[in-house]
Amino acid sequence: MLTTHYVPGAPVWLDLGVPDVGAAAAFYGAVFGWEFRSAGPDAGGYGMFDLDGKTVAAAGPLLGETARPAWMLYFQTADADATASAVQRAGGTVRGEPMDVFTAGRMAQFTDPTGAEFATWQPGDTKGVDAVNLPNSLCWSELHTTDAVAAIEFYRQVFPWDMEKTPMLEFDYTVIAPSGGGQEASHGGIMQFPPQTEVTELRSNWHPYFEVEDCDAAVATAIEHGGTALMAADDAPGVGRMSMLLDPFGAQLALITSEEP
Numbered sequence: 660m661l662t663t664h665y666v667p668g669a670p671v672w673l674d675l676g677v678p679d680v681g682a683a684a685a686f687y688g689a690v691f692g693w694e695f696r697s698a699g700p701d702a703g704g705y706g707m708f709d710l711d712g713k714t715v716a717a718a719g720p721l722l723g724e725t726a727r728p729a730w731m732l733y734f735q736t737a738d739a740d741a742t743a744s745a746v747q748r749a750g751g752t753v754r755g756e757p758m759d760v761f762t763a764g765r766m767a768q769f770t771d772p773t774g775a776e777f778a779t780w781q782p783g784d785t786k787g788v789d790a791v792n793l794p795n796s797l798c799w800s801e802l803h804t805t806d807a808v809a810a811i812e813f814y815r816q817v818f819p820w821d822m823e824k825t826p827m828l829e830f831d832y833t834v835i836a837p838s839g840g841g842q843e844a845s846h847g848g849i850m851q852f853p854p855q856t857e858v859t860e861l862r863s864n865w866h867p868y869f870e871v872e873d874c875d876a877a878v879a880t881a882i883e884h885g886g887t888a889l890m891a892a893d894d895a896p897g898v899g900r901m902s903m904l905l906d907p908f909g910a911q912l913a914l915i916t917s918e919e920p
Contacts, residue, residue, distance in 0.1 A: 661791040661798055661846050665735050666837045668818040669846050670800045671787030672733035672780050673867055674717035676726060677908045680704055683718050686907055689884045690877060691715075691795040691869065713789035715796045728908035731768070732800050732865045733780040734818060735787070739765045742779050742817060749816035757781075771813050773804045775863035792870060798915065799868035800847035805861065807833065807851035814849070822849075866911040874900040874916040881906070881914075 665671045677683040684695035693708040693715065705719035721728065736742040739757040746753060746769045754776065755768030765781035780787070790796045804810045811833055814820060819838040824831050830853060836845040852861055871877040874892045882888060885907030892902040892914075899917040906912065 660843060663787060663789065663791055665782070665787045666840070667735050667737050668820050668837045669735050670732050670791075670797065670867075671735040671782070672717070672778075672785075673730055673788070673797060674705075674719060674733075675728075675730050675906075675910060676719060676721045677728045677906075677910065678721055679908070680706070680718050680720055683906070683908065684708075686881075686884050686886070687716075687718075690881050690886075691871075693795070710790065710795055715788050715790050728906070728910040729776070729864065730867050730910050730912060731776065731778050732867060733766065733778040736779040736781050736818075739767045739779055739781040743767050743769070745817045749813045751813060751817070759783075760785075771804075771810060771863070773806045773810050773813075773863040775802055775804060775810070775865050777865050794870055794872045796870060797867050798870040798917070799913075800865060801868060801913065802847070802849045802863070802865050803861075804849065804851055804863040806863075807831070807849055810849055810863070864911060866913060868901070868913040868915050871914050871916055874902055874914050877914050878902045878904065 675683060687693045693710055695706050696709050697706040707714045708716040743753050743757055750772045752770040754770055757765055757767040759765050762783050763785040764783040766778060768778045770776050792798045802810060820835045821838050823834045825834055830851055833849040834845045835847045878888055878892050881904055887905040888902060889905060890903035892900055894900050899915045901913060901915040903913050
């Protein structure tokens with residue numbers, strides 16, 4: 660389970676790249692009740708999504724001609740430069756060299772060997788988002804990949820993760836957790852696209868899961884405001900009721916109403 664007691668390898672930040680930040684703020688405000696707060700005139704349009712006074716995510720305009728709308732997950736690292744070296748040794752690509760973000764922290768952006776983009780955050784003044792695992796906040800991170808074996812081998816070399824394979828109906832699902840934290844500390848999963856899926860038409864991607872109080876109601880609100888349901892709300896025994904969506908710009912996210920422990 661995610662907490663804000665962040666440790667190396669855990670998701671600590673997430674932001675959304677979109678062509679229209681104002682429209683994104685309206686969509687996510689309707690679905691989650693978030694309020695957008697600009698990071699200031701020097702931030703290039705970047706800002707925070709707040710919920711009840713706590714930062715739960717961020718958003719900014721797309722940078723670069725080839726950039727696509729997407730959620731970016733940031734995993735904590737104690738040394739962004741060392742992680743960049745580990746990514747290269749493991750066969751990944753450094754898309755954005757480690758750089759300081761004022762005194763907030765040090766970030767870097769990468770692509771894994773299967774094409775999924777992710778980022779790291781070396782904390783400074785900002786340790787991470789202020790709230791997780793609460794309604795309308797991040798509760799899980801998931802990699803959908805064209806090659807789960809290659810992805811697992813890559814991330815083993817980059818992050819201090821424990822990985823446990825869990826058989827599902829048609830595929831294997833690998834649960835990831837900070838080293839030594841056990842299943843209780845799990846924060847995400849890795850799965851290969853289902854066999855019947857035309858993987859040539861898909862891109863490997865990391866995407867967030869957001870906890871919601873009523874999955875069906877949240878999906879209906881998302882669709883009403885321009886989102887698209889890739890997977891209708893459905894029950895996953897032992898997990899909860901969940902749905903996979905695209906926001907109005909094409910960024911993928913998932914919603915879940917978790918089962919009570």
